[in-house]
Amino acid sequence: MVVDMGTGVIALxxxxxxxxxxxxxxxxxxxxxxxxxxxxxxxxxxFGKGLILTVIPETIVIFGLVVAILIIGMAG
Numbered sequence: 001m002v003v004d005m006g007t008g009v010i011a012l013x014x015x016x017x018x019x020x021x022x023x024x025x026x027x028x029x030x031x032x033x034x035x036x037x038x039x040x041x042x043x044x045x046x047f048g049k050g051l052i053l054t055v056i057p058e059t060i061v062i063f064g065l066v067v068a069i070l071i072i073g074m075a076g
Contacts, residue, residue, distance in 0.1 A: 010075040014068035021064025028057035 036050030 006075070010071060014071045017064050017068040017071060018061075021060050021067075025057045025060040028060065029054060032057060 033054050036046070036054050039046045040050050
């Protein structure tokens with residue numbers, strides 16, 4: 001079985017794009033989530049804002065997914 005080196009590099013690049021963006025989103029959500037829970041503990045009316053601010057880092061993963069799709073799309 002012969003595997004093309006270019007195909008492996010493309011797959012690795014797409015995996016790195018998804019993986020690093022997922023780690024960045026997780027780190028951001030951890031930090032923002034802890035702050036939001038602290039704010040909500042003091043003032044319950046901040047629940048909506050805290051929820052929205054906690055969800056925003058998920059866009060980082062979506063951007064990573066788009067980049068991975070573009071990398072795979074450009075290759076083939």
